[in-house]
Amino acid sequence: MQIPAPFDYERASDVANALALLERHGPESRAIAGGHSLLPMMKLRLARPEWLIDINDLAELDFIRREGDQLCVGALTRHTALLESTEVAGLFPIVRDAELVIADPVVRNRGTIGGSLCQADPAEDLSTVCDVLRAKAVIRGPGGERIVPMSDFHRGPYETAVAQNELLCEIRFTIRPRSGSAYEKVERRVGDWAVVAAGAAVVLSADGTIEEAAVGLTSVGLDGTVGEAEAVLRGQQPQEDLFVEAARIAAAACHPVDDQRGPVDYKRHLADELTRRVLRRACVRATGAEEG
Amino acid sequence: MQVSMTVNGEAVTRDIEPRVLLVHFIRENLGLTGTHWGCDTSNCGTCVVLMDGQPVKSCTVLAAMADGHDIRTVEGLVVGGALDPVQQGFMEEHGLQCGFCTPGMMLTARALLDRNPHPDDSEIRQAISGQICRCTGYATIVRSVQWAAAHPAVTDTAADGAGTGESNSEEVTA
Numbered sequence: 001m002q003i004p005a006p007f008d009y010e011r012a013s014d015v016a017n018a019l020a021l022l023e024r025h026g027p028e029s030r031a032i033a034g035g036h037s038l039l040p041m042m043k044l045r046l047a048r049p050e051w052l053i054d055i056n057d058l059a060e061l062d063f064i065r066r067e068g069d070q071l072c073v074g075a076l077t078r079h080t081a082l083l084e085s086t087e088v089a090g091l092f093p094i095v096r097d098a099e100l101v102i103a104d105p106v107v108r109n110r111g112t113i114g115g116s117l118c119q120a121d122p123a124e125d126l127s128t129v130c131d132v133l134r135a136k137a138v139i140r141g142p143g144g145e146r147i148v149p150m151s152d153f154h155r156g157p158y159e160t161a162v163a164q165n166e167l168l169c170e171i172r173f174t175i176r177p178r179s180g181s182a183y184e185k186v187e188r189r190v191g192d193w194a195v196v197a198a199g200a201a202v203v204l205s206a207d208g209t210i211e212e213a214a215v216g217l218t219s220v221g222l223d224g225t226v227g228e229a230e231a232v233l234r235g236q237q238p239q240e241d242l243f244v245e246a247a248r249i250a251a252a253a254c255h256p257v258d259d260q261r262g263p264v265d266y267k268r269h270l271a272d273e274l275t276r277r278v279l280r281r282a283c284v285r286a287t288g289a290e291e292g
Numbered sequence: 293m294q295v296s297m298t299v300n301g302e303a304v305t306r307d308i309e310p311r312v313l314l315v316h317f318i319r320e321n322l323g324l325t326g327t328h329w330g331c332d333t334s335n336c337g338t339c340v341v342l343m344d345g346q347p348v349k350s351c352t353v354l355a356a357m358a359d360g361h362d363i364r365t366v367e368g369l370v371v372g373g374a375l376d377p378v379q380q381g382f383m384e385e386h387g388l389q390c391g392f393c394t395p396g397m398m399l400t401a402r403a404l405l406d407r408n409p410h411p412d413d414s415e416i417r418q419a420i421s422g423q424i425c426r427c428t429g430y431a432t433i434v435r436s437v438q439w440a441a442a443h444p445a446v447t448d449t450a451a452d453g454a455g456t457g458e459s460n461s462e463e464v465t466a
């Protein structure tokens with residue numbers, strides 16, 4: 001019977017209380033949100049916290065709201081809420097693309113965006129999404145609040161800028177006019193982790209050239225986005241030749257490994273093909289966007 | 293530690309270890325063995341119960357996390373001796389063979405119909421996509437849910453004008 005090793009449990013009432021509990025119980029205490037990454041790891045003994053601090057009652061971290069040119073998403077927002085938000089789908093269609101293929105509807109009822117980013121599994125879809133949207137993480141700890149760009153948030157597989165005695169509280173996305181984004185994933189079966197997935201976001205200038213571009217890949221050992229591909233895209237008119245070149249660079253820049261999800265060549269091929277597709281779609285969406 | 297929750301409308305309180313999973317709490321502490329347990333990887337979905345009306349995999353929720361919440365298991369589908377239309381649909385359309393996946397399938401179907409009384413086949417397939425059936429090939433499960441959609445219980449019909457209004461309690465003795 002696979003059940004977690006013994007631990008103590010305490011439910012936090014608000015952010016301040018959760019931080020106090022993490023501080024009091026020390027290095028072997030951990031926050032638990034949806035639990036859909038942490039509990040499976042605890043069953044397998046890949047994680048053995050001595051204290052779990054349940055943050056599910058922190059309603060103050062469960063929100064999606066627009067503040068000026070920022071879309072602010074609370075860390076406790078469930079996948080299902082992100083998927084069903086028409087505001088999110090309108091402003092950042094990449095989020096909806098990804099949420100449709102993250103796990104299954106029942107897992108999505110529990111899993112949270114904060115848990116996904118803090119888990120930082122190399123196959124985590126929302127990590128790529130937040131990377132290409134150049135999101136910012138709002139982290140609170142004993143020393144107060146700090147805001148960390150995604151480029152500094154991810155520190156490698158399963159490692160982030162969030163310290164043991166801190167909480168990820170909010171993710172902020174900048175809303176920009178003439179922007180578009182897309183995500184596409186290949187999985188072995190419905191609800192599985194990505195064999196490879198690609199995400200792209202673009203901002204077009206008034207004359208239709210690409211002003212800003214971001215390209216990211218999931219599950220192929222990439223740190224952050226593909227700077228070289230982005231440099232090639234910037235300042236150019238969106239067109240097929242350009243997407244092909246950017247995708248070629250992205251596929252060459254990643255480091256897929258041979259595993260039960262597929263051999264290296266296949267994964268590189270997917271990285272290439274999926275990057276073309278998401279660039280195409282992101283550019284079309286940027287052209288069609290009435291507001292942003 | 294002590295946990296208290298509502299299970300199928302009844303308040304329960306038990307002393308448990310914090311590491312007890314909700315699925316084991318339901319099966320072992322409460323003796324409600326209708327909820328099944330089928331995997332260690334949160335993949336099979338046979339353990340699905342409704343938590344505050346939403347389907348969740350009870351093998352991936354601590355009983356402690358359900359403290360103060362409302363849980364509904366397959367035993368709670370029968371109301372006043374009448375089978376839920378979903379249960380009857382599974383009978384009418386052969387929605388089960390071995391029955392192992394059935395409790396989870398029926399609860400997900402119930403939650404789907406509560407939100408969307410007339411789903412199309414693809415919406416049903418999507419709703420149950422986190423759950424595995426090794427017997428039916430899913431076709432009869434989809435038909436069972438459609439049967440339930442076409443035969444809502446009397447209590448549902450007030451909210452759903454399209455219902456036939458026929459009573460299930462006359463046809464089935466639970």
Ligand SMILES: Cc1cc2nc3c(=O)[nH]c(=O)nc-3n(C[C@H](O)[C@H](O)[C@H](O)COP(=O)(O)OP(=O)(O)OC[C@H]3O[C@@H](n4cnc5c(N)ncnc54)[C@H](O)[C@@H]3O)c2cc1C
Binds near residue numbers: 037112114124194
């Ligand atoms: C069957 C299955 C299939 C899945 N498929 C996919 C998939 O295809 N793609 C995908 O991207 N994901 C997938 N997931 C993962 C799913 O999205 C998880 O819900 C998510 O990774 C973790 O979110 P959580 O809220 O459950 O986090 P938890 O499990 O509660 O926590 C994960 C980690 O983050 C920490 N943490 C959580 N919240 C905070 C916070 N606010 N501040 C600081 N630390 C925090 C915890 O301490 C823990 O270390 C799958 C999961 C399952 C069970």
Ligand code: FES
Binds near residue numbers: 332338339349352
């Ligand atoms: S027992 Fe398999 S998903 Fe819960």
Ligand code: FES
Binds near residue numbers: 394424427
């Ligand atoms: S009826 Fe046997 S697994 Fe579904």
